[in-house]
Amino acid sequence: MITKSLLQTLVPLVDDLARELPDGERYRRLLEAVRALLPCDAAALLRLDGGWLLPLAVDGLSHDTLGRRFKVSEHPRLQQLLEAPGPTRFPPDSPLPDPYDGLIEGVQLEVHDCMGCPVLLGDTPWGVLTLDALDKERFSSVDLADLQAFASLAAATVSVVQRMAGLAQQFEAEHARAESYRALAEEHPAPTLIGQSPAHQRLLADIATVGNSDLTVLITGETGVGKELVAQALHAASPRASRPLISLNCAALPESLVESELFGHVRGAFSGAVADRRGKFELADGGTLFLDEVGELSLSVQAKLLRVLQGGQLQRLGSDREHRVDVRVIAATNRDLAQEVRAGRYRADFYHRLSVYPLPVPPLCERGHDVLLLAGHFLELNRSRLGLGSLRLDADAQAALLAHRWPGNVRELEHLIARSALKAMQGAAPRARIVSLTAAHLDLGAQTATVDMPADTTPPVDLRTSLDDHQRQRIADSLQRHQGNWASVARELGLHRANLVRLAGRLGLRKQ
Numbered sequence: 001m002i003t004k005s006l007l008q009t010l011v012p013l014v015d016d017l018a019r020e021l022p023d024g025e026r027y028r029r030l031l032e033a034v035r036a037l038l039p040c041d042a043a044a045l046l047r048l049d050g051g052w053l054l055p056l057a058v059d060g061l062s063h064d065t066l067g068r069r070f071k072v073s074e075h076p077r078l079q080q081l082l083e084a085p086g087p088t089r090f091p092p093d094s095p096l097p098d099p100y101d102g103l104i105e106g107v108q109l110e111v112h113d114c115m116g117c118p119v120l121l122g123d124t125p126w127g128v129l130t131l132d133a134l135d136k137e138r139f140s141s142v143d144l145a146d147l148q149a150f151a152s153l154a155a156a157t158v159s160v161v162q163r164m165a166g167l168a169q170q171f172e173a174e175h176a177r178a179e180s181y182r183a184l185a186e187e188h189p190a191p192t193l194i195g196q197s198p199a200h201q202r203l204l205a206d207i208a209t210v211g212n213s214d215l216t217v218l219i220t221g222e223t224g225v226g227k228e229l230v231a232q233a234l235h236a237a238s239p240r241a242s243r244p245l246i247s248l249n250c251a252a253l254p255e256s257l258v259e260s261e262l263f264g265h266v267r268g269a270f271s272g273a274v275a276d277r278r279g280k281f282e283l284a285d286g287g288t289l290f291l292d293e294v295g296e297l298s299l300s301v302q303a304k305l306l307r308v309l310q311g312g313q314l315q316r317l318g319s320d321r322e323h324r325v326d327v328r329v330i331a332a333t334n335r336d337l338a339q340e341v342r343a344g345r346y347r348a349d350f351y352h353r354l355s356v357y358p359l360p361v362p363p364l365c366e367r368g369h370d371v372l373l374l375a376g377h378f379l380e381l382n383r384s385r386l387g388l389g390s391l392r393l394d395a396d397a398q399a400a401l402l403a404h405r406w407p408g409n410v411r412e413l414e415h416l417i418a419r420s421a422l423k424a425m426q427g428a429a430p431r432a433r434i435v436s437l438t439a440a441h442l443d444l445g446a447q448t449a450t451v452d453m454p455a456d457t458t459p460p461v462d463l464r465t466s467l468d469d470h471q472r473q474r475i476a477d478s479l480q481r482h483q484g485n486w487a488s489v490a491r492e493l494g495l496h497r498a499n500l501v502r503l504a505g506r507l508g509l510r511k512q
């Protein structure tokens with residue numbers, strides 16, 4: 001039976017359906033209403049994507065939950081909710097692990113009462129609505145029909161969002177992915193750029209604007225900010241999405257090989273060329289070519305590339321035949337190419353040809369609380385990899401993550417979480433269901449303090465010199481820890497090996 005209070009809560013939400021509201025706000029209001037009416041400590045709305053459930057909105061759960069991606073096959077409660085025809089309440093003594101154990105805001109406790117309902121668009125599962133409480137009998141008086149009413153409203157909200165965005169095609173694609181989620185034993189969720197900060201929103205808007213064009217894009221940004229993921233997102237947003245995205249890391253190959261990798265070669269073009277081979281340009285025909293670390297190309301390769309970009313024609317090494325290619329180029333660099341041009345190390349014409357649409361990716365320290373969402377994403381990956389029930393952040397760990405400057409950006413965070421998860425697991429009680437990461441596991445204090453509070457007891461030094469000193473010290477310390485293994489040092493510091501080697505050369509730690 002529909003009660004008066006249910007009606008009073010639902011009517012404003014029905015009104016919302018006909019109003020212009022940001023998508024996030026719609027979902028937030030829905031969950032707020034769920035929490036106002038049903039006696040839960042947390043509620044979440046998750047969207048199905050292949051074999052994964054992605055939280056779209058959470059209320060009462062720690063902020064990092066929004067960045068987590070839950071693999072359905074690893075979370076039996078979510079799987080059961082998704083497959084049920086209607087609402088399910090789990091028995092309070094159910095032995096099944098709860099995906100939100102340890103994630104209820106502000107407490108480290110396990111969830112004790114849990115219910116949820118599939119959200120269906122037509123007959124197709126679109127996602128789930130979940131409710132959790134910290135004590136055992138909280139939901140005993142809840143009428144499952146109330147939960148069903150909210151799930152139906154969630155479905156209506158989703159339909160409105162999709163129609164308003166004119167996403168008919170995406171709607172079809174999502175249906176296809178949702179339909180076959182059991183068949184999709186995917187190891188990783190489709191790559192998504194995680195974040196909600198204003199800087200991140202601007203990046204997404206830029207991707208949407210230029211993605212749907214054939215313009216050449218130059219993605220810039222510090223090491224580890226996610227330039228490669230941005231390139232993938234640009235390709236996915238383009239009319240070439242169903243065609244190949246071919247990548248070449250320009251820093252990883254010596255000059256002679258870069259040319260043959262890019263343009264291909266014919267048999268006998270050089271010793272070792274035992275057969276004709278197509279280059280990346282030909283492989284990317286009709287699609288996109290991603291040139292990573294494009295700042296590392298030599299002047300002579302830049303000249304050859306420029307000719308292909310201008311004329312759309314190339315010759316394989318050792319051949320005089322011309323091949324016509326239709327390729328969109330996306331390039332990325334962490335160098336300041338304008339500065340490289342001024343220093344005579346980069347061709348001005350090539351630089352201008354590449355940067356038709358310059359796309360800067362903001363450093364992590366400018367993305368506010370996105371660091372927690374990203375931490376949540378990496379925590380869930382590590383939870384799964386280590387076979388843990390739950391991997392959560394203590395409040396002091398969250399504060400430490402927010403205070404750190406992240407010179408190695410998202411990659412540094414990714415490696416830090418992997419390292420700290422291992423430490424936390426080793427320190428936890430055997431077979432602990434919830435493992436908590438503390439600030440001590442993250443061990444960021446000294447680094448954060450050093451960056452935040454430069455010592456002022458010594459005579460003043462310019463910023464460049466003090467930065468160099470700091471970097472020299474960190475690399476030297478890490479080298480000692482890893483017995484001189486440069487690959488391990490690069491991993492620890494969140495740098496590409498080639499960039500680390502170059503930096504170490506400049507700092508006098510290694511012969512150039």
Ligand SMILES: Nc1ncnc2c1ncn2[C@@H]1O[C@H](COP(=O)(O)OP(=O)(O)OP(=O)(O)O)[C@@H](O)[C@H]1O
Nearest residue numbers: 192193194223224225226227228229334410411496
């Ligand atoms: N917004 C994001 N959401 C999820 N994962 C991200 C995001 N940004 C970066 N990552 C992850 O961080 C790691 C580093 O990202 P990526 O390799 O794209 O950085 P990059 O800028 O290309 O680095 P480099 O300059 O060193 O080549 C990858 O594992 C990537 O998946």
